[in-house]
Amino acid sequence: MLLFPEDPQECFEFSAEAFNLAERLQTPVFVISDLDIGMNDWVTDKFEWDDEQKYDRGKVLKAEDLDQMDNFGRYLDVDDDGICYRTYPGTHPEKGAFFTRGTSHDEYARYTENGDINEQTLTRLVKKFRTASELVPNPIINLSEKQGSSGVIFYGSTSAAMYEAKDILNENNIEVDLMRIRSFPFNLDVWEFIENHDLIYVIEQNRDSQMRTLIMAEGGISAEKLRSLVWFNGDPIQAKFIAKKIYERESQQTLIT
Amino acid sequence: MSYFKPINKHPNLEKNKLGLTRRDYEGGVSTLCAGCGHDSISACIIEACFRLNIEAYKVAKLSGIGCSSKAPAYFLNASHGFNSVHGRMPSIATGANCANEDLLYLGVSGDGDSASIGIGQFIHAIRRQVNMVYFVENNGTYGLTKGQFSATNDLESKNKYGEDNLFPPIDLTSMAIQLGASYVARSFSGDRDQLVPLIMGAIQHKGFALLDIISPCVTFNNHDSSTKSYDYIRNHNEAMGKTDFVPLGEEIKTNYDDGSSVEVKLHDGSRLSLEKTDHNFDPTDAGNSLELIREKNKEGKIITGLLYVDNKCKPLTEIMDLPDKPLNTLEQDELCPGSEVLEEINKGLS
Ligand SMILES: Cc1ncc(C[n+]2csc(CCOP(=O)(O)OP(=O)(O)O)c2C)c(N)n1
Ligand code: SF4
Ligand SMILES: [Mg+2]
Numbered sequence: 001m002l003l004f005p006e007d008p009q010e011c012f013e014f015s016a017e018a019f020n021l022a023e024r025l026q027t028p029v030f031v032i033s034d035l036d037i038g039m040n041d042w043v044t045d046k047f048e049w050d051d052e053q054k055y056d057r058g059k060v061l062k063a064e065d066l067d068q069m070d071n072f073g074r075y076l077d078v079d080d081d082g083i084c085y086r087t088y089p090g091t092h093p094e095k096g097a098f099f100t101r102g103t104s105h106d107e108y109a110r111y112t113e114n115g116d117i118n119e120q121t122l123t124r125l126v127k128k129f130r131t132a133s134e135l136v137p138n139p140i141i142n143l144s145e146k147q148g149s150s151g152v153i154f155y156g157s158t159s160a161a162m163y164e165a166k167d168i169l170n171e172n173n174i175e176v177d178l179m180r181i182r183s184f185p186f187n188l189d190v191w192e193f194i195e196n197h198d199l200i201y202v203i204e205q206n207r208d209s210q211m212r213t214l215i216m217a218e219g220g221i222s223a224e225k226l227r228s229l230v231w232f233n234g235d236p237i238q239a240k241f242i243a244k245k246i247y248e249r250e251s252q253q254t255l256i257t
Numbered sequence: 258m259s260y261f262k263p264i265n266k267h268p269n270l271e272k273n274k275l276g277l278t279r280r281d282y283e284g285g286v287s288t289l290c291a292g293c294g295h296d297s298i299s300a301c302i303i304e305a306c307f308r309l310n311i312e313a314y315k316v317a318k319l320s321g322i323g324c325s326s327k328a329p330a331y332f333l334n335a336s337h338g339f340n341s342v343h344g345r346m347p348s349i350a351t352g353a354n355c356a357n358e359d360l361l362y363l364g365v366s367g368d369g370d371s372a373s374i375g376i377g378q379f380i381h382a383i384r385r386q387v388n389m390v391y392f393v394e395n396n397g398t399y400g401l402t403k404g405q406f407s408a409t410n411d412l413e414s415k416n417k418y419g420e421d422n423l424f425p426p427i428d429l430t431s432m433a434i435q436l437g438a439s440y441v442a443r444s445f446s447g448d449r450d451q452l453v454p455l456i457m458g459a460i461q462h463k464g465f466a467l468l469d470i471i472s473p474c475v476t477f478n479n480h481d482s483s484t485k486s487y488d489y490i491r492n493h494n495e496a497m498g499k500t501d502f503v504p505l506g507e508e509i510k511t512n513y514d515d516g517s518s519v520e521v522k523l524h525d526g527s528r529l530s531l532e533k534t535d536h537n538f539d540p541t542d543a544g545n546s547l548e549l550i551r552e553k554n555k556e557g558k559i560i561t562g563l564l565y566v567d568n569k570c571k572p573l574t575e576i577m578d579l580p581d582k583p584l585n586t587l588e589q590d591e592l593c594p595g596s597e598v599l600e601e602i603n604k605g606l607s
Contacts, residue, residue: 051595
């Protein structure tokens, strides 16, 4: 799982959320910061903590739960969401122990070389990723007034430059629809936005358009639809650069700022 | 493959204080090669846990990757087990140790797993004094991947295919002593009488206990030019005085004459009684231990026995002053400082 905060304030929020997701989904969660967020001074909204929010400790069985069960299987998908119940070591004298293997295993964590069972295990993980996509933070979508505008996808510390670029573009009569991706696996809102646009700029601060590749691979989206717009000289991305590139492509003219 | 053994209890099997037999401490049927040293070590772990009346569900078995790292599947079926990524067992052990220090952590690794890919992790687990028993089932080779040289293989020891080894070995026991390991022993998988008490002592010890156990790989490193073969070890093993494990409250019943043994008290009050030999050796003096290992290496001997013990060390959780209650049982109200504390931090930033 990946979370993409846009600034230090969201780093704070997402780091707390990462613990909830990691325990719920029983998988590591990466909070993708970058050099700009990590090393430069930022002005952000105040860090806030809602005392009402509860930690999500996920599906963990206690001794009392085990006592009432006669069939504990570490990888049994009893809730049909791909996430199975686990136990901590030392919970119960007779029940709940299992071996976390580096090999193929059945629903009871026993070693197996049975291909059908292995397929079932791997298919369950697909279900788990689908569940994950419903739990991770939604993208932030900003639609323009104009029907048929091109879309823009961006994430992380590109935000501030992107919003400024949008203003420059608007002043020059170019409308764009924005989507800030905040997590992976991508959820339905991400796919809907992509579905609803004919042309989308994917703005990234890496040489290889990594997010664009991920979108193409995960969603089977055609390369022509996703236009790569990358900045990788090592400095934080600039609004002028984004505005200029989009303007030139949208209006077929050069933008002089 | 793993197979499960049918449990048919023999009425005459000896029982320990928990009413359990040795069979209750077994695991799945081993799939290692017949004669592999690793299986003998598993048998000694079972024996030590049986004799110490260990409750299996309070044990966590951790390992990396290798034939040795497969071994935890073959003992203590009733314990949780975790097969980590190659060389990464020490991190898992460190984390688990902090999450719940009340469990007994048995880490099983190989010379490849610990002395090559995982050496950085190995070093830091020692340096941090993680309270665990760390077994290196040392065969001088990468058994699982079919016999490449490992970093503990001796310079003069060729591989099965007759190739020369170009690099000198890492001595894990000296390294561990230098890094602050508080219980360091070397043994041989074929010497059950020596190994079982050493494991029992390591289990009762609080702090990082390293057991570097020469454990021949019959398939890839048991040939004439190997220095980790059964024959070679039998001919070059220089066992230190016998070690006896004396549980808390029991009288010492060793056979040595008065004054011929050294006693080391362990954290829980149990004791190790070491037979004195002409080595004139004090196992609580690190300098002494390092000297002895170096000297014996030079003579071409493999010194086995308890090499070093520091029974006053503080384990990781004490160094970090963690609460008595296991961290994995703390609830939100005990963990979360809440909005008021955050407000103070925010004020400090403006
Ligand atoms: C990251 C990674 N690198 C390499 C391997 C391949 N590999 C598997 S076991 C092993 C060496 C195991 O040697 P050792 O720890 O001595 O175990 P033994 O089989 O000798 O008991 C290697 C290199 C792997 N599984 N994972
Ligand atoms: S290959 Fe060697 S280390 Fe692996 S099981 Fe066989 S004898 Fe043991
Ligand atoms: Mg090995």
